[in-house]
Structure formats: C-alpha cells, structure tokens
Amino acid sequence: MQRILLVDDEEQILQLLEMFLEMNGYKPALAFSSQDALKQVSGSAFDLAILDVCLEDGNGFDLARKIKAEHPKLPIVFLTGLSAESDRATGLSIGNAYLVKPFQPDVLLNVIQQQISGSPA
Template sequence: MENKYKLILVEDDASLGYLLSEYLGMKGFSVTWTKNAQEALKKVETNAFDLAILDIMLPDMDGFELSQKIKTINPELPFLFLTARSLKIDVLKGFSMGAVDYLKKPIDEEELVVRINALLSRLVADVDTEPQETSFEIGNYTLNTESFELKHKGEGIKLTGKEFDLLTLLAMNINQLVTHKEILTTIWDKNDYFNKKSLNVFISHLRKHLSRDPRISIVNVNRRGFMLKVDEA
C-alpha cells in the first residue's frame, strides 16, 4: 500500500542516490533526488515535501549548512542526515541543529524505510514537538551549541573544537558521570592510552576556562570518568 509521503533526497554519490531513490520508490514513497545543495534548495522552494534526507558531504556546501538554509525556506520540514563520518560528536551536532534522525553509511535500505515511517508517523501524531536544546546553563556560564560559543556573564571565551565538543558532552550530562570510554569513543573515536592522556590535558583546559565560577568543578570519579558538577548557590 502506498503511503504517499514526499521525500527529497540530497546525495551526490550517483550509485547510492539511484539505489536509495529506486528502493524508496518501490516502498511507496514519492522521491525527488538531487545531487547538490543548490538544486535541493530550488526544489524546496517550489515543492512541498514531508521529509528531507541530507548527505553531510556535498560538493557545494555541507549538509549542516544546507539544513539551516532549508529551515529558512520551510521551517516545518523535518530532516535527517546520512554520513560516512563515524564521529559521534557529529551526531550531537546534527541533533543540535534540529535533525530528527541520523544514519551512518553504509546505509541499510530496510532500516532506512523503517526509520522514515516511524519518524513521519511520530511527527504527524505529535505536531507540538518540543524545540531542540541549543544552549546549556553551567553556573554563570552559557554554552551555545548553535553559535559554538562559551560565555561568562556575556563575555565570550574562545574554545578549540575539541574543548567545545568535550564540554558539550559533559554539559549534556551535568552532575552525572561520563565514563572515559564514552568520552574517548565520542570525541576521539578511539579508546586508547594515548587519547586518555590527551583527554586529561583537555580536562585541565576546561577547568581553567570554568574557573571564574567557584561552584563549578570537573571531578575525576574513581578512575571511571569525569563529572561536570555545579553546586547550589
């Protein structure tokens, strides 16, 4: 039975794009396949879609940037990302930008169909979804995951990419233990001795960045991991 959902697929890989568009078409979806971001934006301007499926690595702009441009045209259009990148921090970034799902390549076509149907069924049933979390209050600090900024009472603090990713992960689990394994596989994509040494260095950097509020501490928990703690005022 045809479900008649209209999808836009943005995938520059000709083989994968053809395979996915044909398979989704066989499953009853109406699929518009484009190979670059500019073509996709034109399609979104002139057509109504139920879901956008965006590859991260595109020739003219990345999928993250494309998703934000699509939102300016149609703020209600949900989107999910496809990517060959394995870093879990990319998943966090994708969700912080409003993605409803994120699939890693190689794509399992049957899983993709199941996820699409589940997502669209949920979105249709729940039109009053909560807005995505885009900032975290850490004592007197604010960490914004859209602008990639850490501020203390309005004053910006420059963070490196790794520092930002690490602080975001800790802030998502504030006052809770985040294990060494979880941190290393998420931020460094590998849990080994050398990355663990590097992690300790970045924890020291974050402690200095957060030192303006004495209520904040990053605690080393019994060699198991770290906890970002904020004591009550």
C-alpha cells in the same frame, strides 16, 4: 504519495535510494547539490528530506539550517559516512535523525516512517 527529497552528490547512492523508496511507496526527488536542493525545496512541498553531510558544493548541516529556516517542520534525516560523535551531535541538533553509511535499508525505512508519522525515533 509522500514526497522525499534525497540530497547526495554520489549518483549511484541516489539511484539506489530512489529505487528503494519507490518500492516502498514513496515519491523521491533527487538533488545532486545544495543549490539544486534549495531550488527544489522552495518550489515544491516535501514530507521529509534525506541529506548527506559532505556535498561537493557545501555542507549538509548548512543546507539543513537553510531548509529549516524556510520549512521549520520538515523532518530532516542525515545519511552520511561521518561517524564521529561530534558530527552525530551536530546532525541531531539540526535534524531529526542521523544514520551512518553503510546502513541497513530496514532501519532507514523505519526512521522515515517514524519521522513522517511524527512518532519518536
């Protein structure tokens, strides 16, 4: 079963994403902060990370850079409320995909499948 790290400081979003991913055959691990995410990444192997950009203890872009430094091949998907083109450009320069909330669950699932399989998004 493929493992996905979910990082968001909004508990309700994490719970919904957790249920959605489990229903689609993935094993999610939840992190409510950058620090928690970094601990989990250094202690476990993941197939994909889904990060919010705005976190209480930091910036998802900075977190992604730290994760990529340790795990350069780990696909990172940003799932955020930030819709400015400059944010999207920054996210795509660091990660593999950038989705804006609210999002369509089928689109997220498609992006996850493409990133894990290595297919172009």
